[in-house]
Amino acid sequence: MPDIKILTEADLRQAIALDGDAVACVEEAFRLLATREVQMPPILSFPVPEHNGEVDVKTAYVPGLDGFAVKMSPGFFDNPRLGLPSLNGLMVLFDARTGIVRAVLLDNGYLTDVRTAAAGAVAARHLSRAGSTVAGILGSGIQARLQLEALTLVRGIKRAVIWGRDAVKAEACARDCAEKLGIEVTTGSIADVMAAADIVVTTTPSCEPLISGAMLRPGQHVTAMGSDADYKTELAPDVIPAATLFAADRLAQSVKQGELRPALAAGTVADTGQFAELGQIIAGQKPGRASDMDITVCDLTGTGVQDTAIATLAGARADAAAAGTTITS
Known part of the structure; x- marks a missing residue:
């Protein structure tokens, strides 16, 4: 052999x-x-x-x-x-x-860890506003750090706000990121993150929604990457219908174990045929962000x-x- x-x-x-x-x-x-x-x-x-x-x-x-x-x-x-x-x-x-x-x-x-963070960068490159400068991160673990680092590779991020369930860990995450990336990084509530950030990345294993549709602002992009099992969710069922554009790395996975699952169960989304996969946007098969006022959401469940x-x-x-x-x- x-x-x-x-x-x-x-x-x-x-x-x-x-x-x-x-x-x-x-x-x-x-x-x-x-x-x-x-x-x-x-x-x-x-x-x-x-x-x-x-x-x-x-x-x-x-x-x-x-x-x-x-x-x-x-x-x-x-x-x-x-x-x-x-x-x-x-x-x-x-x-x-x-x-x-x-x-x-x-x-x-x-x-x-690397390929997941890179996917966050790809989603931001194709769906966020080119002029985005403020990042928001929900979570304070390894992936939170890497997602922020990945955003700096594709956007001119100057400042970030981090939220975590454990305030001590969130503060440590903010200090580490500020030192490594050379940008201003602070901590705050989820509401603080949503009010400040041009790009928001959720990196938690939460089983309860963290973001609601009412928190979204015109021009904002959200990448949800924590929900990769059928008992997890980071987005309330009203987030996807509140967005101008929703995309997933794989729609079938989003339906089964990602953020489309709770939205379908709640009836806020009825037809997934209207949505794009990230690769289709990259390949030019489906449109991406159309204006700086669009609200875009991408669900990353992780793909083989x-x-x-x-x-x-x-x-x-x-x-x-x-x-x-x-x-x-």
Whole structure:
């Protein structure tokens, strides 16, 4: 059997960063999802309720890429009490021509963090006002930090407001972001965030809505990326109908486990056929923001095509750098 490369989180951090290349990689993945015969099965997902956990498995075959990935991603949200991270996981990279395992990527969720933040940047690039300068973040964890950093890659962000359930953690997040990004970062209530921000990103595992339609302002863009299971929601059912434009990374996933699910259940949305997928907007198949007064909302539930794209890029860069450990099977 062919050799298999083992890549640790340290190897992968050397190969991939949250930068313009990562954003371009994910942007192209969304475009291919809209324009090529991508094979992307529904997410395999199940809860582990007695330990406040969940497990997701995502994958996709993308014509034109020489590999495809299968990602296993556990999230156990009581882990911080044990001194452990909430998220971890790994990806397995296969050769697209032969199906042979090429590499095992022991990233502990790092690649998922990068591709998720990059997706937020892609959504902002295509749906927010070009002149947006104030960001708002709901959440204070790793993804909150990365989403703000990602916004600075595509918009001239000068100031940010952060809200978190834990005020101490929110303050720490604000200090960290201000120091790393060199911008003004403060904390406030959800109402403060919504009143100030041109772009709002929600990054929580909330099971109760955080944003209502009445909070939206003309010209604002909201990216909701925390709801990726059928018991989560960050947007009240009146948010989507209040928006000028709603898009999702994958409409079928938004219906099942994203923000379309509660809106459909409440009857505030009846027909999903009117909505676009982000890749369709990128590819020019459906219109995006039409004016600076539009209110735009994007639901990111996370797609296997992103995982395949970032894993393929990581594998190629690791090969070029001769990184990792090769195992002869």
